[in-house]
Amino acid sequence: MFSLYQKLNDDVEISGxxxxxNASFDVILKLIDLLKEKRLSDINKLRISIKLVFGRDTELSELSLETQAEAIRQVFDKYLKDSKADKPVKRDLQGNIMPELEEDEKEILYSINFxxxxxxxSFMQAYGIDLIEQQGQLHWFKFKALLAGLPEGTKFQQVMSIRSWEKPSKSKDAHETQMKKLQRIYALPEEESEVI
Structure with a gap:
């Protein structure tokens, strides 16, 4: 959780x-994509997740699958889990808890990938931040806060505004026609359904 008065502690504690x-935005985004990957087994997802988040040389990769699953669960709870929803827990073949991305019930207006x-x-325009140069540096919580705070004049906010536009009344006019055309242009593909 993002806090203005607490230092960011980017670690998990297992057996003391x-x-x-690494909680940089690009690592967390890769973790999200990995968790959604359908071609990998749960065990392979777990092993790759450990190396992605904790580094290739982490001692965690030598510990039991249950311990590794607990470490990833803590990462998921700390960085990705929406505290508002309590969904049933999914388990892998060995009974280990597997993290799962929670979906908001409201319409999804954007996709980080798409x-x-x-x-x-928009980050360049609003903040002068080059996200490519910030890979491995910009913390996930900072990225999320900056994304949520993008001003209306940015392309990202314009596209979200177009996607969320609804006809104000039953009258059909040029504005409605134009907005519906823009909605089709900026619509997300069906397979994009991530929530952050």
């Missing part, structure tokens, strides 16, 4: 040992 992790160019351009 703290394991440092809208990457708009997000990149």
């Amino acid at each position: 040992i703290k394991y440092p992790l 809208d990457a160019e708009y997000i990149f351009a």
Whole structure:
């Protein structure tokens, strides 16, 4: 959780040992994509997740699958889990808890992957931040806060405004026709359904 008065502690504690992790925005985005990957088994997802988040040389990769699953669950709870929803827990073949991305019930207006160019351009426009140069540096919580605070004049906010536009009345006019055309142009593909 993002806090203005607490230092960001990017580690998890397993059996009294703290394991440092990389919580930069690009690593967390890769983790999200990995968790949604359908071609990998749960065990392979777990092993790749450990190396992605904790580094290739982490001692966690030598511990039991249950311990590794607990470490990833802590990462998921700390960085990705929406505290508002309590969904049933999914388990892998060995009974280990597997993290799962929670979906918001409201309409999804953006996709980090599909809208990457708009997000990149908007960060440059609004903050002068080059997200490519910030890979491995910009913390996930900071990224989320900056994304949520993008001003209306940015391309990302314009596209979100178009996607969320609804006809104000039953009258059909040129504005409605134009907005519906823009909604089709900027619509997300069906397979994009991530929530952050």
